[in-house]
Amino acid sequence: MVAPLLELQNIAKSFPGVRALNDVSFTLERGEICTLAGENGAGKSTLLAILGGSLVPDHGAVIIDGTQRQHFSPRQALADGVRIAHQEPAIVPQLSVEQNLVLGRTSRERRDAGTHIDQALADVAQMGFPLNAKASVRGLSPAQRHALTIARALAFGAKIVALDEPTTSMLEHNVEGVLNRVREIAHTRGVGIIYVSHKMPEVMSVSDKVVVLRDGTVNYTKPIVETSEQDIVRNMVGRELLSFKRQHPVPPDAPVLFSASDVSHPTGGGPLSLDVRAGEVLGIAGLVGSGRTEFLRAIIRADKGSTGTVSIDGKKRKIRSPRDSRNAGIAFIPEERKHQGLVLQVPAYFNVALTADRQFNGFGPIISLRKQIAAAEEAAARMSLRPANVRLNARQFSGGNQQKIVIAKWTWRNTKVFLFDEPTKGVDVGGKVEIYELIDALAKAGSAVIVVSSDLPEIISLSDRVKVMRQGQFVSEHTGDDINEHSLVANAMGIAERTTT
Amino acid sequence: MSQPTLPKNDAGEDGRKAPVNRRTDAAAPRKQRTLPALNLQALGIYIAAVVIFLIFGMLNPNFLTSGNLRDIAVSASVNAIIGLGITFVIITGGIDLAVGSIASFVGIVSATLMVNAGTSPFLALLAGIGLGLVCGAINGLLITKLKLPPFIATLGTMSIYQGFAYVVTNGRPVYNVPKDFVFMLNSYVGGIPVAVILVAVLAILCWLLLRRTVFGQNVIATGGSEETAWLSGVRVDRVKIAVYALSGVLAGVGGLVIVARINAAQTDAGSPYLLTAIASAVIGGANLMGGEGRIAGTLVGALILGALTNGLVLLNVPSFYEQIVTGLVVVIAVALDQGSKGWPLFKKKSPPKKEATATA
Known part of the structure; x- marks a missing residue:
């Protein structure tokens, strides 16, 4: 029996205070497209970083073509034929299309690069993006850049290619061409593809197999023909809930304390409006990149070009900078504690x-x-x-x-409004509960609290009310029993219509 | 003591904390009061200074005489004054390459006012300080409003201000500075040189400004993490402009002291002080990455450089070697400073830490 193209055995990886991967094992065959699914924080990025050689696992083995990888480095991964196409296209705008394709190659490899470049250009063209080899990347659209990134990952004899959200910047009709070409390349060249996407229709149409990560372990593995969107989502959610319950839910008669209207951020998204009552904790759920952080930053005017109005206790407050926002009684507790807090x-x-x-x-x-x-x-x-x-x-x-x-x-x-962005990122379990108690105490004291979090159990146990964001807009609002992982994830991923029936 | 209103006095109401932790609160600070890493680091520079002075003292009996020590203090004074301003700039994570030119420019303008326009020494002094302020503030505006990197902005104005200094007198020095002016900055009070007293006063003021005012804490915060400062409501642009303006003022004062010391204003008298003033601050523990720097450290740094120059002359070492020694001192001082935080060379190799990827 031939060894599988890629075999991951019992991979584990911890960071200070966080266990990112517990025990991950799965295999990838030649020509197979395997979707890696999971909520934010389930461990997908960590797994890709290990595969790409930029992180070393604490335990476990990465076996490629029957040979166990001894040494973890991006160079080794490249030598193993592993390519990671990241969500943010890693291309240099100052260089041409061709120069980007050979980026990182040695001069000897470049001498023989002709056929590879032609192949990659042909691939991009078949994806629906005919590009000129000499054209500067600066002039390309985000979708073209993504296609170029994908083609580059697939070129130069790649054996294992991870595509992380490859279609986020593409329009519907482009996506089909890209996915068709990716599938064709996988099958004709025997490339194994790990596909990461939150777009369920794409996942269903492109993959052969799906592996669902949850809490750092493989929770579900199925051939795509034997599963459904609902099954996949059901297995993504249901993470271990902390035994935390708010002691002081918002009183039913509490007045509105904080309202923001027509808030928008220069990077897009919005205009968004919301009200938060005194003593209320409003959770904002959504995928990474859905514009939640930008919304909070726009409220306090952390970035130039933000717009919108803010009222506290019914009085409009003029806010042009974080200083004004501070003086108006608004606190922002940012995600990157070490650099922003x-x-x-x-x-x-x-x-x-x-x-x-x-x-x-x-x-x-x-x-x-x-x-x-x-x-x-x-x-x-x-x-x-x-x-x-x-x-x-x-x-x-x-x-x-x-x-x-x-x-x-x-x-x-005298702070009345608290905006938390990922309040327990990188905090261990015991610390999390303490932070939750603090948030509960703030609410009990009559503050208006907004919590942005990718940790669904956190949102669920803290919030009186939850709004879900997708692509810079609020797409749904949940209270009471409607605050559950299934309905939040379904709305965050945009498959609500199909799952609520 | 007035406490601002606390919105939530009941945060600890579930009984889990107050009594127990109150007690540990009181005990903990005493136990953990000592911060060995920090103290050693700060102490190292003083020990080094003492060692250098003792070595020169042993090599030449004339070195540790009170007269020679006074000379060293006076010769270190200009570096110290300019270095104080640079220290603030470096703490914000910036750099000011224009200080030498500002010193020259201020010196030549004030001297010209006194000699050619008959301005009183006191007014000329004030005018010089005002000019330094304007020059420095322009640097700050270029850096904050036009978003120029500090290195580039001050590299440009270094050349511009030097050019102005030449233009004022067509490159000619100004001699015969009024005696009153020289007396103001280059005389003795009770046997102590005025320049040294001036350094002491300025250093105390700078220390208070840095460590005991909101402005100073904002300077440190801006350099430590500009984003944190900004999100906390610090007007980081204003802080930066003020810091460059302060650097300009102190560079101007340094330029005036030079004029008083040599009794004349030369068009490029300040330029040698640029690198030595930066070196003083860096030897004293200022970190070019921002967030760190010490007033006393800068003074000691200036003294060390002054002692080296002076001692090497006493030992009849050709002056060319002085630059080599100065450079070595800077490199060694910073290397030791880094060493106290752990050289990567001696650290156990660990895989790159990437927290972002863990949760993204």
Whole structure:
């Protein structure tokens, strides 16, 4: 019996505080197209990074053509015939189409590249994008760039190709041509393809097999002819729920505290409007890239070119910068805690005081460190910051405790509105529950809270109400029993009509 | 002590925290008060300075005399003054290459005002400081409003301000600066040179500004993480403009001290101080990546450079070697600073950490 083209055996990978992959095993045959499905955070990206050699697994084996890979590096992956076409086309706009195709090749390989280039150009043309080899990539549309990325991944004798959301920037009629060509190449050249997409119709039409990841393990493997969209989605959801239940759901008579209308971000999306009541936690679910972060950033005007109006307690507030938003009583707790939430090399109390003007001044313009430390210590005690020493640098705290410091930046001020972006990213399970309790406490104290999260159990256990975003728009709103993984995922992926029946 | 209103005093109401953690709160700071890494790092530069002074003292008995030490302090004063401003700039993650030119420009303009226009020394001094402020603020505006990288913006204005300095007098030096002016900046008070007193006063003010004002904390935050500062409501553009303006003012003061010391204004008197002032700040622990820098460190850095120049002259080492030694000191100081954080060479190799891919 011939060894399969690719065999993954018991792959595991952890990051500080997060177990990204637990135990992943599956095989890929020559000429097979295998869809890798799973929610955000299920471990798809980590798996692709391991396959592409940029991450080393903690356990397990990657066996290609019967040979176990000993050494993990992007070069080794290239030598193994593995290509990863990322969601963001990795091409250099300053170079021509042809130059991009041979990018990263040695000069010796380039000498013999002629036939490969011709082949790749023919592939792109058959996908429906005839390109001139000498044309500059700068002038190409996003869809053309994606097609070029796909063709490049398939060229130069590739054996295993991972396509990560290859069709996001393409129109319906282009997608068909691309997928047809991809299938043809897989079958005629014996290339094994790992296909990652959230578009279920594409998955159903292009794949031979589907592998569903959930919580870092393979939850479901089936030939595509034996499954259905509903089955796949059902197996994606149902992640282990944390035993957290909000103690203080929003009271039914609570007035609207925060409203945003016609908010839009320069990168597109919107205009979006919503209201949040005092004491309410509004969850915003959606796929990565659906415009959720941009929506929050547009509210606080973090990026130039954002528009929209914001009212608090029924009064319109003029917001032109994060500073105005801060002074209006809006907090933004960003996703990238280490780069956007904290200054790592200074003490915790310094970080807490970052949102201050003169509040901690002692004599004239001279600040009182004593006051800063006292305020930080009070917040630290309330949140049980560990270690409970606010003089330590922010860098020295764990993810969950760093997040508490970020929250403390806002709680000492008269902050009424809290915008959380992935509040527990990179936080371990124990820390997560603490953050949830803090969010519950904020709501109980009468704040309006918005939580953007890709972690569905998190959204479900925290929210009084959930809005789902897709492609920069709110597509559905859920309350009560309608807040469940199945209906949220179905709406996020745009297959709601077919699954709610 | 007035506490701002806290919106949610009941965050810990489920009884899980308050009493227990209060106690650990009180105990923890004492236990963890010492931050060995930081202290060692800060201490290293002082130890190095002492060692350098002792070595020169052993090699030449004249080195550690009070007269010679005074000379060293005076010769280090210009580097120290300009270096203080540079320290602020470096802490924001920027760089100011125009300080030497600003020093020359301010010196020549103030001297011309006094000598040719008969302006009083005090007014000429104020005018010089004002000119430094304007020059620095222009740098800040180029960097924030036109989004020029600090290196490029100040590389450009370095040349422009130097050019203006030549234009003012057609490249000729200005001699016969009024005695009152020289007296203001180059005399002695109780045996201590005015320039040294000036450095001490400016350093204390700079330290207060950096460590004990909201502005200073914003400077550190901007350099530590500009995005964090911006999202926290810090007006990062204003902070940067102010920092370059401050650097310009201090460069101007440095230029005036040069004029008083040599009793004349030369069109390019400031240019040698550019690299040595940056070196002073860097030896003192300023990190070009931003977020780190120490006022006292910069002063010690300037003193070390002054001691090296002075000591090598006393030892009759040809002056060409001085530059080699200066360069070596900069490289060694920064290498040791990095070393205290762990050289990658000696670190255990670990796979590249990519948190983003874990959850994306």
